[in-house]
Amino acid sequence: MVSIALPKGRLGNKAYKLLEKSGYTVSELMDESRKLVFENAESGVKYFLVKPSDVAIYVEYGAADIGVVGKDILLESGADVYELLDLGIGKCRMCVAAKEDYVEDTGRPVVVATKFPSIAKKYYMSTNREIEVIKLYGSIELAPLLNMSDVIVDIVETGTTLRENRLKVFEEIFPVSARLIANKASYKFKEKEIATIVGKLKEVTL
């Protein structure tokens, strides 16, 4: 039995559709229930629905053998896991954005509001710029509008939210999409089963 951690919400639904196409179905998973664990002994899988930011943790600690997580969350967590496949869903970009008329003051550190402090620090370290990080948990776009920060480091999908708030992308840090990850120890003991899932997913994601 291979246990799979899926993120609750839109990305989880898309990932489940891919797994369903590959033959790993659990009929009640898409129902509007409050259940968190779903099992199909026949196809040999068990699904857990968890908060998107927790998927990498469940996999790293071996509570789930494999999981689906955005590259943004994976890099931010720094989880020591295998990254087996780019599922090509949940595509967006990790960007530096600011007010349309923003001009960087190079005489002082940049104030960055973000949900991704590790990614922001790593990016600005690579540009040799000192920053002050303000960690936020939502509505990141508000920070520069209220002059709380100079810029934001956040994921941008279509750019509509930015445009509607008169913000724009100044730098693209890296492209983001959902990745299939695996616990390193589980992979050692369930390599055949996990490799079969990867093979089937490759067929439906190509």
Next chain:
Amino acid sequence: MLIDTSTLPKDEQTFLELQQLFEKNGYALYKMRKFEEYSLYQEYRNFLGSESVLTFQGFGGKLMALKPDVTLSIVKNAKMGMSAPEKLYYRESVYRTERGGSEFREINQMGLECIGRFGSDTVLEICGLAMESLATIDDDFIFAVSHMGFVTGLMDECGIDNPVAKKAVLELLRSRNAHDVASVGGVSARAAEKIAALASGSTEFSAALELARSLSEGRETESALTELNALYGKVSGTCFSEKIRLDFSVLNDIDYYNGMIFQGYVKRVPKLILSGGRYDGLLARTGKELCAMGFALSLGELNACYPRRVQKEE
């Protein structure tokens, strides 16, 4: 009074059994101090793989550190003769932070080191001892082997000489990430194809060896494969033949590790519990032209997964 060892906590039980195993194979117990001068760890930071060292001011103002690692202390302090290799084993506490964490933990470690002049027989003997150590903990284990010489040789043969590209390729191999190889700068399409094949290949030993042979084009990779083949030959037909894997995601620092390296897992523990390999590079950095190989086991991880058997009163 006889002590029933089966009622001891798993780490103590394992220590007693491994102590016998190591001593039977000619390894002597090496007991050391809990601290070292901080400068030792500053110099070999990459070998530690962590920047967090617990420091304090010693007598006379010298900056001292609680040991984050045992191997460095042994390399620095052990008396190494030029004739027979020094064969030592230890059980020590080391002090490190968990990856990404800020709190220091005391880690209960046991391991062995062999330093001196030795040949391929000793390499195979140490791999055998690592497998026996895992079997002592649990019959259901996996011993995953790799070879730093093969991976560095393959990168050289592929013309990957830029240090940034090398680091990126090692990171991708370590996470079995074949899909991002093509986007690494300084890696040709043909080289990317080879690296991706290595990253996504099966770890079943003979299949992985076959794949590695098909990718090899030079002397360094060939010689690494000869060594791996010798190990497979020695293990084939024994009770460990189903437990060994050839897994090129097992990697370590290229400046220190040069030959066979390995990791061990037992089914009940979802973490790495044994790691080791050949580190002649570290000795070379200290100015000693000697061979060195060893491994360490995290005994502290065992107790949570193997509950203690409670002795019932008669």
